[in-house]
Amino acid sequence: MKNVSADAINALKAQCRGEVLLRDDAGYEAARQIWNGMFDRLPGIIVRCVGTGDVIKAVNFGRDHELLISVKGGGHNSAGNAVCDDGLMIDLSLMRRVNVDPKKKTLRVDGGALLGDMDDESQLYGLAVSGGGIISHTGVGGLTLGGGFGWISRKHGLAIDNLISAEVVTSDGKLLTASAGENPELFWGLRGGGGNFGIVTSFVFKCVAIGPEVYSGLIVKKFEDAKEYIKFHRDYVRTLPDDMTVWMVVRHAPPLPFLPNEVHGKMVVVVPFVWLGNEAEGKAFIKPIQEATPSHGEAFGMNPWVGWQSGFDGLVGHGARNYWKSHHIKGLSDDCIDKIIAFGDTMPSPECEIFIPHMEGAPSHVPADETAFSYRETPFVLNIHTRWQNPSDDKRCIAWARDFHAATEPFAKGVYVNFLSEEGEGRVKEAYTEAVWERLVQVKQKYDPQNLFRMNQNIKP
Ligand SMILES: Cc1cc2nc3c(=O)[nH]c(=O)nc-3n(C[C@H](O)[C@H](O)[C@H](O)COP(=O)(O)OP(=O)(O)OC[C@H]3O[C@@H](n4cnc5c(N)ncnc54)[C@H](O)[C@@H]3O)c2cc1C
Structure with missing residues (x-):
């Protein structure tokens, strides 16, 4: 690595309590991995910090040697920013107290x-x-x-x-x-x-x-009724109290035990929810969803909060190829719903998802100048989670995500910065209002x- 002598690296090793890893060191390969398998970058040095002292030493080292610095927290961001080529990766993943x-x-x-x-x-x-x-x-x-x-x-x-x-x-x-x-x-x-x-x-x-338990679960709707269901959903969820969160995911059905075998792998609309009140009240709010259109299956009740919080982990494990696009949606108009269904129909791999969380509530009541997070009033996010295994599918999957995103642009206003891919400065600005920027x-x-x-x-x- 240019700018960095062996003596300087040895001095850094002597100062840090955590490991300082170079390309041939044991542990280097594992440490450079991130969640999104699209990124195969090779940092020149990885500092695996075990405390704030290590972070300070690594920052000073990177600055003094004019290195490109990347910072790895959970390593989850789909844009792959946690890992850099050639520079210094400051890895925080051992700091989890x-x-x-x-x-x-x-x-x-x-x-x-x-x-x-x-x-x-x-x-x-x-x-x-x-x-x-x-x-x-x-x-x-x-x-x-x-x-x-x-x-x-x-x-x-x-x-x-x-x-x-x-x-x-x-x-x-x-x-x-x-x-x-x-x-x-x-x-x-x-x-x-x-x-x-x-x-x-x-x-x-x-x-x-x-907790320790929350009333929560999933209702799986038929894709052939998607237009009718989504029209119902867009209006109904906005009438619910803030204690009830109901989201929507258009995808191929995972092999959930409560679904008949013939539904596994079919396109469906999954409707997950969490209710923070008592079970009887929660049931009453869920009934209209059950009745809106026929369901393939459902499973809900009192579930451990910690279990619910990790219940979907298996669907989005590490290492797959991912290309995510997103924007805030002003409202799910009929035309927008048509696009969602059309692109659902041409979903390029069984692991892709169209994820539509409902956002309004406490976040929208915080004054706009209180934090740098913009567009708090957004009712829905439209997330295009494009996910596949084989590099030979890259072009096809990325094209689907881009076309879908462009087709829904007319219904969008702003984007959540954490759902951006590598999209350039213009798109980063779209995450913020002008005053916030x-x-x-x-x-x-x-x-x-x-x-x-x-x-x-x-x-x-
Ligand atoms: C499967 C999946 C599910 C998700 N679900 C949600 C969700 O439910 N809600 C939601 O809000 N978001 C969600 N996200 C988006 C998520 O918030 C972002 O991907 C976020 O950036 C992940 O943080 P990380 O620390 O794991 O990522 P990293 O890739 O490690 O970091 C992301 C960025 O933040 C910087 N960074 C990380 N830690 C620090 C730190 N301690 N100090 C300074 N900079 C730091 C990194 O340098 C990098 O630029 C999800 C993402 C994925 C892939």
Whole structure:
């Protein structure tokens, strides 16, 4: 690697408590892997940090040697930004400690923890962090810095709406606390602006009481009735209280035990839900969904919260090829529904999904200037999860995603930064309103004027 002598690497090894790995070292191959199998990048050096001290040393090393730096939290982001070619990968995946304060109902979590770490520990006290995603192997770091929504965010807010403070290593190697009272502009930017301003080594969240069981489950609708069902769904879910979250996934049916064998692999509309009240009330809200159109099958009841939070992990395991496109949808108009069904009909692989979460609720009640997360009023997200195994299918699958995205562009306004692929600066801007973008640029100028942290959905200083 240019700019870096063997002596400098040996000095870094001597300073760090965690491993410093080069290409031939044992552990290098495993450490450079990320969730999206499309990326096969080879960092020059990987620092596997075990604490904030290591992060500071790695940042100083990368800056002083003018290396491209990538930061790996959970390594889940479909854009592949956690890993770089040739430069320095700062790997936080060994930093996964969670400490719960049950009296204050708060939780402190390391910057490399996964959502499952947070759920497991907080549930010991009957608590959870709202906005903490739906797949337990997603990283807390990337998810939170982009916003973070999940099954209970309609009721209790995005992850950033529950963030109390963060410890951040900035590009000059300083350790700062960001909160409403300390470095408030940095705190504002961290809540939606991604990893642009520094490396977060720990987050402190407010928790909410939940579980140990929640009324939840799945209803699987017939694809031939998709138009009728989705029309019902778009109106009905918007009338529901914030304690009820009902989403929709158009996909090939997984081999779920409650579905007849002949349905496995057929196109279906899956309707998963979580209800935070008692079972009897929940049943009454679900009945109209059951009755809207015929179902292939259904399975719901009281389920352990932690089990529900990891129940879908197997559908999106590590290593497959993924190309995701997304936007916020102003409303599911009849024309938009027609496009969804048409592209559902031509889905290029059995692992693809059209995922349509309903977002309104607590997130929409937070004032627009409170955080850098824009478009809080969006009713629905339209996520095109294109996923396949064989590189020979790349062209066909990517083309499907792009065509579908273009066809639904007329119904869109904005995008969630965490669902962007590598799409260029113009698209990053679309994640924010103009006022938010200008303010983000100012925060970047203050905390990372050299754009040291640029392997991300980048905001140039
Ligand atoms: C299967 C799947 C399910 C998902 N479900 C949800 C969901 O339910 N809700 C939701 O809101 N999002 C969801 N997402 C999107 C998810 O929030 C993003 O992919 C997020 O970036 C993942 O964070 P990570 O730490 O795992 O990723 P990484 O790839 O490690 O990081 C993503 C970006 O954040 C930066 N970063 C990560 N950690 C830190 C840190 N500690 N400090 C500074 N920068 C950091 C990285 O440098 C990179 O630029 C999902 C994604 C996938 C693939």
